[in-house]
Amino acid sequence: MKREDVRRVDQIAIGTYGISGLVLMENAGRGAAEHIAALHHGSGADVKRPVCILCGPGNNGGDGYVIARHLELLGFPVRIVSLVPTDRLTGDAFANAAIAMKAGLPIQVARSAEDLEQLLVDDEIVVDCLLGTGATGAPRGLYADAVTVANARRGVRVAIDLPTGLDCDTGIPSDVTFRADMTVTFVAQKDGFSNSEAKPWLGTIHVVGIGVPKMLLMEFGVA
């Protein structure tokens, strides 16, 4: 699907079908958490690797707070590094950040590249909830720093909905693009994911349904 179409599907699901955006976000985050948890089985070790979730300013970041809550339930040590103070979040993202805070999930705010250098460590699963379909252009400022630092760490990298920096319509990566080992994308594959140039940045792709009715998916030719 095209970026604008998948955003339209979300809007129609909420505005016309009456599905709460919180329900869509919960389905997205729970589905993503289950794929992240499944990464662990291969390692055989019974100790679950710690997970660091990088959260941006929008609903892609909102997914990260849901993922954190579900990964904790699945037994993973989890922490959140947000690039914005949580009171800067709005809507469904703010709602899930507030739930995460009340639930005692560890949240740290990174304000500079130095903060990110200290907060991101090796041997974690790093989850990219920085930018999703709301991104325009190459990652700017602290978002570029976060991608650069995350790519430099030794660990498994998971992109949520799309790797930050990758244009999901064309598949063309920016100079700074999150290099994912796995991408969990919502509703449907993004058109750009079929561009071979995008492969090194996507890793293994999983599509997670978020509860959008089949009738609506069929209208957009994805069911």
Ligand SMILES: NC(=O)C1=CN([C@@H]2O[C@H](COP(=O)(O)OP(=O)(O)OC[C@H]3O[C@@H](n4cnc5c(N)ncnc54)[C@H](OP(=O)(O)O)[C@@H]3O)[C@@H](O)[C@H]2O)[C@@H](O)CC1
């Ligand atoms: N209910 C739903 O809709 C569901 C949505 N879902 C999830 O939401 C995601 C879409 O969320 P979204 O629309 O909030 O956009 P998102 O990508 O999080 O943030 C964009 C913001 O970042 C900024 N920004 C933009 N470009 C930038 C750049 N180059 N460099 C730096 N900053 C940049 C800009 O903020 P501004 O700078 O304008 O303040 C912009 O507003 C989607 O991918 C999926 O994961 C799922 O949960 C399913 C249900």
Ligand SMILES: [K+]
């Ligand atoms: K992302």
